[in-house]
Amino acid sequence: MAAAKLLMLSSLAVLLLLFVNLLPSAAAAGTADGSEEWGYVEVRPKAHMFWWLYRSPHRVDNGTAPWPTVLWLQGGPGASGAGYGNFMEIGPLDTDLKPRSTTWLNKADLLFVDNPVGTGFSFVEGGDTSLLARTDAKAASDLTALLVTLYRDNKRLQGSPLYIVAESYGGKFAVTTALAALQAIANGQLKAKLGGVALGDSWISPEDSVLSWGPLLYEMSRVDESGLQQCNSIAQKIKAQLKANKYADAEKSWEDLETAVLEQSNFVNFYNLLKDESSDDTAALTLAGGGNKRWVRKEGYTSYLGSKATREGGLDGLMDTVVKAKLGIVPKNFTWGQQSGDVFEALEGDFMKPRIHEVDQLLKLGVDVTIYSGQLDLICATKGTLDWVQKLKWDGLKKFNDSPRKPVYCKGGEDGTQGFVRSYKNLKFYWILGAGHMIPIDNPCPALKMLGDITQSPAQ
Structure with a gap:
């Protein structure tokens, strides 16, 4: 079995744990060879955040470009970076180990x-x-507290520029955390250097996202004129509610819009508009007479990610057996994702609030900001993303708009154009072709190439 062959997730790894007491509020463990560390930080009394750090076997120290560290922030809110981002998207092992x-x-x-x-x-x-x-803001404060603990007395992390890379709702966490981290750096609390922020298919402006849904679905033949009119009508209602700062009402209308989209399109998939919802998800969505809105808003993201797992028992089974045994520090009676639904509910008040202003602040502070978008995404469609970019007050926006797009190729170009990039000063925008919401899953090659360009990684 793969789990027996690979040290990273073998049951034998438990015997090789090196426990380290960082602070009274933090505990960590790791593999014997130092390639992995993981642990908990009590970011507030009785609030414990889990982290998992992988050191690259490809690390290059050439004295010119320092080796980067990427902090991956998952969306949801409530989706696990240590689970989905790690095993489903960018980590060293897939769900089959x-x-x-x-x-x-x-x-x-x-x-x-x-x-x-x-x-x-x-x-x-x-x-x-x-x-x-x-x-x-509170989520950002907690995450910054974790970073302060991890970077304290860790010269290797301190010498590695930190790039915050996010997906979906993680984009909101990324911009708020970047600003909180910069403040902590300025105050001398966080001994880190922020290299940049990358926002992948991010829920930065709910208004612009929902306004893009109807026209995109109409152009892609998923709704007809009647469906377009219905989608646009609800989207305009959301726009008016957001203008009046009625965020709870706007979220309820968003639920209505998602239900309308599903009904009018015959259950298009919000994360890849060339696909339908799975049969299991369709059954869940049709509960309670014509659409289970609670399922749409709370479970859709994690359900789609989970559907990519080929392992028997899915990702949940993997995390609660092999991974939990390897880590050795997860409370015995706690299961992976046990409180995730509550996380979504807790953030309801901020869910529909935009974070365009925070992006503007980062740009004005000179932070490198990259925005990347999958061609086939619906939930955070490229059109909506481009529209909120035009709302930036950053003084380089006009010259950014006037800059040419350059094609992105992989593998010597034999697979054709994989995307485009536009860049001016500290703002980059990547259009990734052939990908939906989860770009590293759908088209991993240009995603990896983009990462190398963003971080200026010295790796070959």
Whole structure:
């Protein structure tokens, strides 16, 4: 079996744990060869965040470009970076525990977190939901507290530029965390250097995203004129509610819009519009008479990611057996993702709030910002992303718009154009072809090439 062959996830690895006491509020463990470390940080009293750091076997120290570290932030909110991002998208092993040739360890060290607390293996004591983060700012504060602990007295991390790379709702966490981290760096609390922020298919502007759905589906023949009119009508209602700061009402209307999209399109998949929802998900969506809105908003993202797992028992089975045994520090009665649904509910008040202003702040501070978008994504469609970019007040926007797009190729170009990139000063935008919401899954080669360009990794 693969689990017996590979040290990374073998049961024997438990015997090789090196336990280290970092601080009274933190505990860590790792493999004997030092290639992996993982642990918990108590970011607030009774709130414990799980992290997992992989050191790349391809690390190059050439004295010119320092080797980067990528902090991967998953979406949801409530989806596990240590689970989905690691085993489904960019980590060293896939869900069958086989090596991934396109792992991002080819270009950087990788730091996965289960963020916010309550996600994945992270937890709040006693299941007390009052301890969960209820705003993006609070989630950013918790994550910054974790970084402060990890970087303290760690010269290797301190010498490696940190790139915060996000997917979906993780984009909101990325921009708020980057600003909080910069403040902590300025105050001398965080001994790190922020290399840049990359926002992948991110829920930065809910308004612009929902306004793009109807026209895109109409152009792709998934809805007719009547469906287009219905989608546009609800989207305009959301726009008016957001303008009036009625975020709870806007979220309810968003649920109505998602239901309308599914009904009018015969269950198009929000994460790859060339596909339909799976038969199991379609059954869930048709519960309660014409659409289970709660399922759409709460389970769709993780359900789609989970459907990519080929392992018997799925990702849940893997995380609660082999992975949990390897880690050795997860509370015995706690299962992976046990509190994730509560995380989504806790952040309801911020779910529909935009984070365009935070992107603007990062650009004005000179932080390198990369935005990348999958051609086939619907939930955070490229059109909506381009529309919110035009709302930036950054003084380089006009020259960015006037800059030419350059094609992106892989493998010497024999597979044709894989994407495009536009760049001016500290803003980059990547159009990734042949990919939906989860770009590293759908088209991993240009995603890895993009990472190398963003981080200027010295790896060959």
